Amino acid sequence: MRHGHGWWLLAPALLLLFVAFILPVGTMVPMSFRPYVPLVGITGGFTARHYVKLVTDSYYLEIIGRTLGLGLIVTGSTLVIGYPLAFFLARTRSRWRSWLTILVVFPLMLNLVVRTFGWIALLAQNGLVNQALQALGVVDGPVKLLFNFVGVFIGLTHIFLPFMVLVLIGAIQNIPRDVEDAARVLGASWGSAFFRVTLPLSAPGILSGSILVFVLTISALVTPRLLGGPTYQVMSTLIYDEFLQRLNWPAGSAQSLLLTVMVLTLVYLSSRLARRTGTGA
Amino acid sequence: MLTPALSVRRLRKSFGSVVAVDEVSLDVAPGEFVSLLGPSGCGKSTLLRTVAGLVEPDGGQVILAGEDITRVAVHRRNLGLVFQSYALFPHMTVFENVAFGLRRRGVGTAELGPRVERMLELVRLGPLGARHPRELSGGQQQRVALARALVLEPRVLLLDEPLSNLDALLRDEMRVELKRLQERLGTTMIFVTHDQAEALILSDRVVVMEAGRVEQIGRPEEVYRRPATAFVARFLGRANFLAGTVAETGATATVVTLDGGGLSVVGGPRPGLVCGQPVRVAIRQESIRLERPGAEAAAPNHCAATIVFHAFAGQAHHYVAQLADGRELEIATPGTTPPLTRGSLTHLAWSPDDVIVLPADAAGPARIP
Numbered sequence: 001m002r003h004g005h006g007w008w009l010l011a012p013a014l015l016l017l018f019v020a021f022i023l024p025v026g027t028m029v030p031m032s033f034r035p036y037v038p039l040v041g042i043t044g045g046f047t048a049r050h051y052v053k054l055v056t057d058s059y060y061l062e063i064i065g066r067t068l069g070l071g072l073i074v075t076g077s078t079l080v081i082g083y084p085l086a087f088f089l090a091r092t093r094s095r096w097r098s099w100l101t102i103l104v105v106f107p108l109m110l111n112l113v114v115r116t117f118g119w120i121a122l123l124a125q126n127g128l129v130n131q132a133l134q135a136l137g138v139v140d141g142p143v144k145l146l147f148n149f150v151g152v153f154i155g156l157t158h159i160f161l162p163f164m165v166l167v168l169i170g171a172i173q174n175i176p177r178d179v180e181d182a183a184r185v186l187g188a189s190w191g192s193a194f195f196r197v198t199l200p201l202s203a204p205g206i207l208s209g210s211i212l213v214f215v216l217t218i219s220a221l222v223t224p225r226l227l228g229g230p231t232y233q234v235m236s237t238l239i240y241d242e243f244l245q246r247l248n249w250p251a252g253s254a255q256s257l258l259l260t261v262m263v264l265t266l267v268y269l270s271s272r273l274a275r276r277t278g279t280g281a
Numbered sequence: 282m283l284t285p286a287l288s289v290r291r292l293r294k295s296f297g298s299v300v301a302v303d304e305v306s307l308d309v310a311p312g313e314f315v316s317l318l319g320p321s322g323c324g325k326s327t328l329l330r331t332v333a334g335l336v337e338p339d340g341g342q343v344i345l346a347g348e349d350i351t352r353v354a355v356h357r358r359n360l361g362l363v364f365q366s367y368a369l370f371p372h373m374t375v376f377e378n379v380a381f382g383l384r385r386r387g388v389g390t391a392e393l394g395p396r397v398e399r400m401l402e403l404v405r406l407g408p409l410g411a412r413h414p415r416e417l418s419g420g421q422q423q424r425v426a427l428a429r430a431l432v433l434e435p436r437v438l439l440l441d442e443p444l445s446n447l448d449a450l451l452r453d454e455m456r457v458e459l460k461r462l463q464e465r466l467g468t469t470m471i472f473v474t475h476d477q478a479e480a481l482i483l484s485d486r487v488v489v490m491e492a493g494r495v496e497q498i499g500r501p502e503e504v505y506r507r508p509a510t511a512f513v514a515r516f517l518g519r520a521n522f523l524a525g526t527v528a529e530t531g532a533t534a535t536v537v538t539l540d541g542g543g544l545s546v547v548g549g550p551r552p553g554l555v556c557g558q559p560v561r562v563a564i565r566q567e568s569i570r571l572e573r574p575g576a577e578a579a580a581p582n583h584c585a586a587t588i589v590f591h592a593f594a595g596q597a598h599h600y601v602a603q604l605a606d607g608r609e610l611e612i613a614t615p616g617t618t619p620p621l622t623r624g625s626l627t628h629l630a631w632s633p634d635d636v637i638v639l640p641a642d643a644a645g646p647a648r649i650p
Contacts, residue, residue, distance in 0.1 A: 178368035181335050184355040185362040186382035186429065193356075196381075200372050 032253035050254035067235040071218040078164040086168030147229030171205020286311040286469040292341035301327040303493035316480035319490035361430030361438040369414040376410035400432040520563040547581040548636035559641040566613040568635035572628040583630040
């Protein structure tokens, strides 16, 4: 390729990035410093109070903490459920393998709202899960599974599990079987070979799968809104309400920018980590 | 005889309808270097992996120094295995790669360091212990793989095409190094290869395999000069194959009349052949001498021919010579001899000792690649 020519291939993507990301984020920066007077609206002037409130007001701090906590827990649960599944799918020689993979991806083909309403039906006070728990005598009365942490956690784990599994399958398939066999022949038991060789070598997949699920979780809107209800707020539902219910665009902009910075920082740190460990993600 | 270091008894393994290893039996003496030689898919790698315990056999036994290990778990066999792909641990340093097996055996730090260092010295990788495998060349990586296996002083070292990923020059170097290492350490080695030259150079004995079965086991000269089957004759070296019928058998010679009439070939005595039996005669390219026309040799096998093709390949001249009846023979003469040009008249001669007479089995030609 002659010097400079290849860059034109990036033009459509760069244009899209500019129009759909840099431009809106750019306009949000000045917006986030505008004062907002209740009942009056956005006024002229300059203020940093939206940011100050975000990092001092316990209401906002709780929501930020809850969002990050939810991100960590959902990432952890998809990893714990997804790794054995991905390991099986990556290593099985069964002729059902492609069907099983389709089964993993299948939830992605259903509309998100439909899936979420499905969970509402299952997790409601008199839903299937509560009925089953009571019939089995595990609990006496109905358990609150909806419009709280449990509901959001179950819903998000379900919708993001396929992403984790697909990333992990790729990573595990990239580990040569010979390397595992070598560990076994050298005297490692199955468990020892797994923890000393297979697991460390799937680290790039664990890292990228975790980043993906974490970022998707902290910016998910529909599932937390429907399964968390109006009171269980996370950052994305807060931003949504700020813009569309309270019409407080400056505060919403500040919150959006904070979320964007958190995501970008995370992606940057993970790529640094990947490069440093030489695993290359 | 000493207890064999390794015995394989009637080992069988199928993958679905494909029989990969078909009733293979083999004894390997302590300190011996044995090659399993055959084309890809002949079952040689499956046999090796079954011995290592990575593949579970359908039947038969693997006996290590008198002890039946057929059902012993992979990690308790104390065998070494070197892979074609090297299979080093990419996330560990060279030192840690070599130390891996020692650590699994609970060798203490005080003993571990010196043992790893000594082994790295032995494979000439002394100063590279802190590197990661990806920072090494292919040859260095393969030496790490050797060191990693040998540091455990395995009872038998299994090598699965270890040199096939190296370029030609490095492969020659590593061959010599491997052979020296084996002579120095006295480790019993079983070496899988599809490269006949490699098998002949390295081995005390060669096991030629095809379609899961052993075709022949013998010293390199035996399998090369006295192949038991047409497959072995074709797989090792290049030969001219001629169909014919046994005309005479005796204590000193066997005479075969070639199909198409006229020509007879005299071979050494071959007990077991009867007159009228259809056979195939194989004559190696390099067994045929080119003699000046007119020098009517007293040799039992000689005939006039015309050179129809000549090429120089460094170590050898390659010729195709056409006989009076139109038959063509391939001939290789040392590269140091003066070449004959195309169209030259010449005389071909070969010794009865170099004539290979094989029973004309029906399966023979079909399996020839």
